[in-house]
């Protein structure tokens with residue numbers, strides 16, 4: 001509760017709403033004690049007195065009644081009616097919901113069908129029908145508004161109750177011989193009560209507005225008694241000549257409803273854990289880049305290289321160094337593997353290259369990516385966009401989630417082609433079919449018309465590969481493209497990629513957590529741990545003689561290819577959180593060769609021989 | 624597809640029956656002698672007797688329901704005592720006026736609401752987003768009847784841009800421009816709240832979609848950000864925005880009652896309020912059943928549209 005209030009108070013607007021609504025309720029409560037003139041005394045001599053001129057502060061209405069007094073009494077009445085309606089709706093609706101959810105089966109079926117029927121009406125029609133039957137009047141309007149809101153409570157509470165009824169403590173209560181009524185009162189009710197209160201707090205503003213509305217129509221409170229709605233309704237006749245008589249009650253309704261809405265928003269936000277963790281923020285088109293000095297004069301003869309790349313996630317006060325000074329080089333016609341456990345920063349490295357790391361919270365704080373002399377991190381949006389999917393393209397992990405579910409294969413492929421090439425309709429279609437053929441999709445013309453969900457996992461990933469190939473790229477960055485597939489399909493996709501690399505002279509950067517995959521496809525490999533490269537060299541060399549203790553452990557838990565799942569789970573301990581790394585080697589807590597220097601020294605990535613680098617002071621092999 | 628539409632129409636039958644039962648039962652709750660309640664205490668005995676016969680009060684509730692149901696299925700909703708006119712004629716005529724008002728308003732709030740929501744989501748946490756969020760909050764909180772009155776004061780009385788009220792000019796041609804002028808204020812006033820709600824929910828639907836992997840794919844393809852947002856993201860978000868539009872249509876239709884009162888619009892809402900105040904029960908009954916049935920049909924249309932939009936749902 002205190003935590004909740006704290007969360008609520010963080011939202012300043014909600015707090016303002018809370019203060020306003022408490023003030024309004026307070027004034028409404030003390031109204032009878034205030035020295036106000038009688039709100040219903042008619043004084044036709046003094047009608048339509050403007051505000052602030054006479055002793056009637058807010059002026060008088062068309063019958064010369066004191067507006068201030070009428071406003072306060074009206075507010076009191078409106079609030080009372082609104083709260084009563086909310087209470088009544090909550091009482092009946094929640095009862096239906098609890099009974100329906102608790103007993104289930106036929107009871108549930110019948111009750112919920114009835115509720116559905118009520119919800120089939122536009123709400124006001126139902127309210128009008130009820131008022132028509134009962135006759136106009138404030139009490140009848142209250143009942144009408146309450147009934148109209150019953151379905152909302154019934155549905156919500158039923159949902160919660162259904163969730164509880166399957167819990168063990170209910171079964172236990174049943175077994176102990178408690179009657180249903182007792183179980184509902186002692187076990188169910190306390191659990192659903194908070195939900196009822198929240199549902200009430202979010203609908204009470206609405207009900208105040210609705211009863212005011214019915215009064216405005218002349219169907220609610222009857223003269224001389226007046227709530228805010230009927231004050232406004234009566235003032236309507238004099239709208240043009242004496243607008244203030246309308247503004248006074250109207251503004252009050254606005255203030256009350258707005259305050260309640262603000263408060264409701266705050267309550268909802270405070271209760272929605274997704275908002276707290278910032279998950280609901282949507283990524284920008286390009287990863288944010290911190291302001292740092294740019295590197296000039298990049299080597300234009302290099303195909304693609306990453307230098308000292310640092311990508312961080314700023315979440316709350318924490319700063320996760322997901323990628324911390326990574327340098328890699330992609331070569332034409334070769335495949336570079338980046339391997340590591342999840343959280344090692346391998347995917348973030350891959351996504352940083354084209355600015356595809358979600359931001360917020362991601363931010364690139366240092367380094368450059370050199371594509372033929374262009375720094376992809378600093379280049380302008382337009383240039384980056386022309387390279388995305390053009391010369392440098394991506395294949396993502398799960399083709400089901402990374403293909404658009406509502407467009408056909410053809411639409412998505414053609415769009416990829418047209419983003420970078422100017423072709424006629426016919427040419428694009430030809431190209432699209434060719435691409436599907438080149439990734440060995442049988443029946444390409446039929447498959448082109450399919451939606452992603454109609455294809456098998458392997459076929460979907462082939463479509464993704466076709467899309468990556470659409471504009472004859474020079475570099476393909478594949479982020480665990482086979483992880484979501486089963487083993488046989490995995491092998492097929494790998495051999496396809498292998499073939500494409502040699503055929504087209506592509507450079508592939510292949511992200512994986514699987515040394516089996518590395519041995520099949522990669523020429524070079526970079527091993528990542530806690531955002532840093534710990535070993536880098538030709539894959540054959542590393543596979544045969546791993547130098548870093550982490551690499552050899554990683555390989556130790558790789559079963560032979562084709563024999564079941566290959567997972568890295570069997571290294572003792574967990575990878576460290578990259579927001580609070582201790583000094584020294586990040587792997588030290590899990591390493592068996594640790595010596596005291598490992599904990600104190602900053603360990604550099606150093607050459608072991610001409611081709612290999614390792615970040616360890618006691619490498620396992622010396623070549 | 625056709626099969627789905629038929630299936631959906633078929634499933635509406637129990638809902639429509641339910642609506643008729645509810646309305647019938649509510650009307651049966653009228654305390655005391657309905658004939659005197661309807662006709663007032665000065666009614667002539669002949670009239671009372673005739674009405675009692677019309678209402679079938681000599682029969683059981685059960686029989687009465689089926690007689691009434693049979694009648695309304697043939698389009699016979701009885702006769703309005705206050706207007707001395709067949710209920711169905713009056714309702715259809717008035718509902719036409721309401722449709723013009725609510726329909727215009729619905730199109731306005733859908734277009735503006737979705738655009739505002741998309742913009743807000745695309746510029747999340749930036750100034751545009753904060754501005755839209757604030758305006759939306761204001762829009763959601765203002766009672767439409769009060770807003771309508773204030774709009775009359777500003778735009779009709781002070782600025783004289785639009786007529787104060789009514790649907791047609793008292794003198795002069797009843798053409799489209801005249802209608803548009805009369806429609807501008809009430810339709811806007813009616814649209815405000817729904818626009819706010821739609822904008823708000825579209826924003827969160829878009830935020831949900833923008834985090835999806837396929838949006839990253841669209842960006843990785845090198846697509847223009849406008850296409851990513853307005854085509855890829857909005858198309859996917861529409862799947863969850865459409866049902867919201869269906870619900871909001873009900874709210875627009877409901878809000879029309881207030882707006883029709885404020886702007887003297889000759890719609891079915893004002894007819895109902897007048898009928899209630901005159902205790903013209905048959906008119907109320909007929910109006911409510913008719914409009915509710917239309918709303919059910921409309922919601923089926925929304926479902927079908929939803930279906931067309933998302934190929935993943937099996938027909």
Ligand code: SF4
Pocket residue numbers: 548549550585586587588589591592593594595598603615616617618619
């Ligand atoms: S530096 Fe020390 S702790 Fe780190 S991997 Fe090498 S031996 Fe182990």
